[in-house]
Amino acid sequence: MQVYLPIAEMSVNALLVLGMGGLVGFLSGMFGVGGGFLMTPLLIFIGVPPAVAVSTQANQLVAASVSGVLAHWRRGNVDVKLGIVMLLGGMVGTVVGVWIFALLQRIGQIDIAITLAYVFFLGTIGAMMLVESSRALIRRRAPTAKRGKLHRHIWLHGLPLKMRFQRSKLYISALLPAGIGAVGGMLVAIMGIGGGFMLVPAMIYLLNMPTGLVAGTSLFQIIFTTAMATLLQAATNQTVDVMLALLLLVGGVIGAQFGTKAGGKLRGEQARLLLASLVVAVALKLAFDLVAEPNDVFTISTRML
Amino acid sequence: MKRRFWPEKWRPRKLWSVRITGALVGLVAGGTLAATVWAQQLVADLSSHLIAITTGFTGTEVVLFGTTDGAGDVAIVVTGPRTPVTVRRKERIAGIWINARSVRFEQVPSYYMVATNRPLDQFVSRPVLERHQIGLPNLQLGPREQLAPEQLAQFRSALIRNKQRAGLYGITLGQVSFLGERLFRTNIYFPANVPTGLYNVEALLIRDGDVVSAQTTPLVVSKVGFSAEIYDFARNQPVIYGLAAVIGAIAAGWLAGAAFRRV
Numbered sequence: 001m002q003v004y005l006p007i008a009e010m011s012v013n014a015l016l017v018l019g020m021g022g023l024v025g026f027l028s029g030m031f032g033v034g035g036g037f038l039m040t041p042l043l044i045f046i047g048v049p050p051a052v053a054v055s056t057q058a059n060q061l062v063a064a065s066v067s068g069v070l071a072h073w074r075r076g077n078v079d080v081k082l083g084i085v086m087l088l089g090g091m092v093g094t095v096v097g098v099w100i101f102a103l104l105q106r107i108g109q110i111d112i113a114i115t116l117a118y119v120f121f122l123g124t125i126g127a128m129m130l131v132e133s134s135r136a137l138i139r140r141r142a143p144t145a146k147r148g149k150l151h152r153h154i155w156l157h158g159l160p161l162k163m164r165f166q167r168s169k170l171y172i173s174a175l176l177p178a179g180i181g182a183v184g185g186m187l188v189a190i191m192g193i194g195g196g197f198m199l200v201p202a203m204i205y206l207l208n209m210p211t212g213l214v215a216g217t218s219l220f221q222i223i224f225t226t227a228m229a230t231l232l233q234a235a236t237n238q239t240v241d242v243m244l245a246l247l248l249l250v251g252g253v254i255g256a257q258f259g260t261k262a263g264g265k266l267r268g269e270q271a272r273l274l275l276a277s278l279v280v281a282v283a284l285k286l287a288f289d290l291v292a293e294p295n296d297v298f299t300i301s302t303r304m305l
Numbered sequence: 306m307k308r309r310f311w312p313e314k315w316r317p318r319k320l321w322s323v324r325i326t327g328a329l330v331g332l333v334a335g336g337t338l339a340a341t342v343w344a345q346q347l348v349a350d351l352s353s354h355l356i357a358i359t360t361g362f363t364g365t366e367v368v369l370f371g372t373t374d375g376a377g378d379v380a381i382v383v384t385g386p387r388t389p390v391t392v393r394r395k396e397r398i399a400g401i402w403i404n405a406r407s408v409r410f411e412q413v414p415s416y417y418m419v420a421t422n423r424p425l426d427q428f429v430s431r432p433v434l435e436r437h438q439i440g441l442p443n444l445q446l447g448p449r450e451q452l453a454p455e456q457l458a459q460f461r462s463a464l465i466r467n468k469q470r471a472g473l474y475g476i477t478l479g480q481v482s483f484l485g486e487r488l489f490r491t492n493i494y495f496p497a498n499v500p501t502g503l504y505n506v507e508a509l510l511i512r513d514g515d516v517v518s519a520q521t522t523p524l525v526v527s528k529v530g531f532s533a534e535i536y537d538f539a540r541n542q543p544v545i546y547g548l549a550a551v552i553g554a555i556a557a558g559w560l561a562g563a564a565f566r567r568v
Contacts, residue, residue, distance in 0.1 A: 002363040004497065006532035007539055011363050011497030059550050066558025071565075112403050227551045234547025238539050242550050243360075243532070249554060253561030290401045296470075297395040297402070298463030302388055302415075 007241035008052045014247055016046070021060070021251025028252070029068055029259025030266070031200065031215065031275045036061055036193030037122060037282060039248070048244065050111065054192030055233035055240045056248070061194045061226040063249035064256055065219045071260040072216030079167040079213050082177055083220040086199075089178030090225045093185025098232060101190050112290075117191055119287045121198060126279030129201050133272035168209050168217075176207060181221060188229045194222040197279055201272075211268045346374045346518035349381075349508035354522070356495055357529040364497040367524065369506060370490040377512045378421065378428045379481050379489050380439055385416030385473070385526075386502030392460045392467075408460040412447030415500035417468070420479025420491040430514050437509060437516060441465055441474065472496040501526050 003014040020042050028035035036057050043053035072078050104110045159173035180202045184195035199218040203209045209217070234240040263271060349371025356365055369381055390413040396405040419425075419440055435443045446464065448457055468474040473496070481491040493506070503525055510518040528536055539546045 002361065002497070004358060004360050004362045004532055006528060006535040009498065009500070059554055062551055062554035063558035063561075066555050067562040067565075068558075070559065070562030112401070223555075227555075230551050230554070231544070231547040234539070234550060235543045238543050238546075240539070240547060240550050242535060242539075242546075242553065245550065245554065246557075249557050253558055254565075257561065257565040292402075293397075294395055294402055296463070296466065298392055298460070298467065299395070299404070300390050300392050300464055300467040302390050 003243065003247065005048075005052075005241050005244050007056075007239065008048050008244060010047060012046065012048075012244075012247075017244065017247040018251040020046075021248040022255035023251075024248075025064055025252035025255025026259040026262070027255075027278070028064055028196070029071070029256035029261075030263035031196075031259075031271060035064065035196075035252075037118065037191075037197055037279070040192055041118075041282065041286065043244075049239075050114075051237060051239045052241050052244070055230070055237060056244045057192050058188065058226045058229040058233060059240050059242070059245040060248040060252055062223060062230060063245075064252040065194065065223040065226065067253040068219045068256045068260065069216060069223060071257065072219065075216075077213050077216035078220050079165060079209075079217045080220065081163075082165045082168055082170075082207075082209075083217045085163070085174050086177045086181030086184070086217075086221045087224050089181030090185035090188075090221055091228070093182035093187075094189050094225055094228050094232075095185075096182070097186035097189025100186070104190075114191055115286055115290055117187075119283050119290065121187070121191075122279050122283035123287065125198055125201055126276050126283055129272055129276035130280055132205075133269045133276055136269040137273060168207075168213055170207060170209065172207060177203075180206065181225075184218075184221070185225050188222075188225045189232075192229070194226055196222060197275070200275075204272075215263070347379070347508060347510040347520055348372055349506075349520050349522065351506060351522055351524060354524055356499070356524065356526040358499075358501065358527065358532060359530050360532050362497060362532075364499070365495050367493045367495065368490060369493060369508070369522075370488070371508055371520075372487045373489070373510055373518075374487070376486060377510050377517070378423065379483075380425070380429070380437075380509045380511060381418075381420040381479070381481060381491055381493070382437070382439055382505075382507040382509070383416065383418040383493055383524075384414045384438075384505045384507070385500055386504070387412045387414050388500075389413065390464060392464045394460070394463070408452065408457070409449045410446040410461075410464060411449055412445060413464065413468075414444070415502065416473050416495070416504065417441070417444060418475040418479060418493060420475075420481045420493070422481040422483055422489065425478065428514065429511050433511075433515055437507075439509070440478075471498060473499070495526065499526055501528060 001014045002011045004011045020039065024035040024039045024042070027038065039060070040053050040057050043057065044050050069078060101110070104113045159175050161174045162171060163174045164171050180199060184199045187193055187195035187198060196218050200214055203214045203218060204211060230240055349369060352368035352370070356367065371379075373379065389409060389411050391407055391409050393404040393407040395402040398405070425434065425440055429439070434440055438444050446461060448461070452460070465474055469476050479491055479493070481489050483489045503523060506522045506524050508520045508522070509516050527533070
């Protein structure tokens with residue numbers, strides 16, 4: 001069944017897009033990541049213009065995060081106080097990100113910058129998670145191994161503005177979650193993704209947050225950063241395609257519900273190992289595209305940058 | 306419009322066509338428009354003067370049919386609205402393929418298709434083809450950069466190649482079929498990604514290697530219905546559109562969350 005997308009100005013197979021939304025939604029519910037890092041390359045692959053893919057993706061993520069948060073909320077897995085602190089940082093990050101985006105556009109290398117950012121962030125974080133989670137799995141299989149210290153004190157914990165987050169049983173500087181939120185906000189603006197793949201490990205490893213709360217809390221703050229990004233993109237670039245967003249989110253919200261349930265059955269390390277493999281795979285694919293000789297070294301564009 | 310090579314006798318017609326095309330933009334939808342015929346040696350019309358892009362649009366075919374006053378060859382040239390296009394060439398820099406050189410073409414038809422009843426070179430000479438911009442090699446694209454000819458040719462053919470890949474430029478000549486000696490018809494295909502705007506469908510009658518009669522029929526490609534409303538909304542009230550998109554997404558997420566509560 002073909003559907004015409006009024007903003008992307010192309011016709012797509014509705015079932016294909018619904019399926020893509022469902023698959024990415026499932027993963028997003030399972031790992032607590034938005035899935036934008038998967039969806040944006042997929043959309044570009046089926047021929048959606050990158051600018052439209054990035055902006056529409058932000059819109060779809062709003063819906064996916066709302067339904068994801070509801071599921072976590074009922075299980076009491078959202079730390080609202082920490083989420084709001086992250087969100088304040090996220091707002092600053094989004095504004096800075098938009099500024100950087102405009103700067104890169106002026107230089108004329110926005111495409112390559114986006115791809116390089118993907119490769120760098122996905123590659124680094126994916127590799128780190130891969131190493132850590134496989135180590136954790138091995139440790140669990142060998143019961144004789146010594147147990148690590150419960151809390152390691154590093155310089156990050158010496159920052160000022162300490163706050164108590166009862167829900168997460170943390171007493172840390174507010175600058176820490178706000179800073180993580182700011183980086184997440186920047187990623188939303190520059191790469192058009194929720195930034196969950198970056199927030200989740202940062203919250204686990206830097207904040208030492210309980211793993212059960214991480215997914216819900218990161219989704220909670222992603223709702224707001226993606227909503228802001230949607231609004232900014234629609235207002236400045238007019239690249240949000242609601243028809244495409246509708247297809248993606250119908251698939252996405254359904255997939256997310258099942259994903260959340262499946263995620264509950266996975267052990268923390270297993271979930272992390274799976275997510276890490278996925279992230280690394282996407283990074284490798286994008287890196288390969290950068291280096292491999294393109295089919296046609298010439299491209300054309302009618303849109304003025 | 307860089308047609309400086311019109312023979313003297315066609316000058317008035319050119320003025321007319323400019324004036325008429327201007328007036329037509331508003332009132333194209335209905336009726337036959339035997340507009341620019343100065344001698345009834347060739348008459349042609351389309352099965353439809355409006356291609357409506359609706360939500361279910363997957364491309365469409367328009368039939369062009371016509372008649373001549375005797376023997377002769379017919380060429381049909383369909384040209385979409387002309388817009389600027391930037392062609393970029395990637396180069397390997399530090400192992401990575403990066404956009405390096407770019408050339409801007411100012412007058413690129415968004416759609417271009419030619420149909421004839423037999424191979425062009427069999428009945429018409431090169432200067433005539435150039436003058437009427439018949440066939441991809443004779444298309445004037447208006448490059449802005451001053452480049453070495455062989456470089457420019459590279460960018461030019463890359464532009465055409467990319468357009469052909471998108472299905473917007475004909476890869477081969479279309480077929481005009483004659484029914485008897487005078488009646489002719491051809492099918493013009495417009496893919497799902499056809500750009501909107503005012504198209505020109507030119508029917509040329511060629512005798513003894515020269516154009517003896519021509520008729521231009523306009524064709525409008527336009528979004529209609531729901532998809533048109535969304536497009537206009539996004540263009541005219543971008544902030545409210547963005548707000549609506551966000552609220553809609555929150556509502557949809559909430560609904561789905563509520564619906565799956567007991568599952």
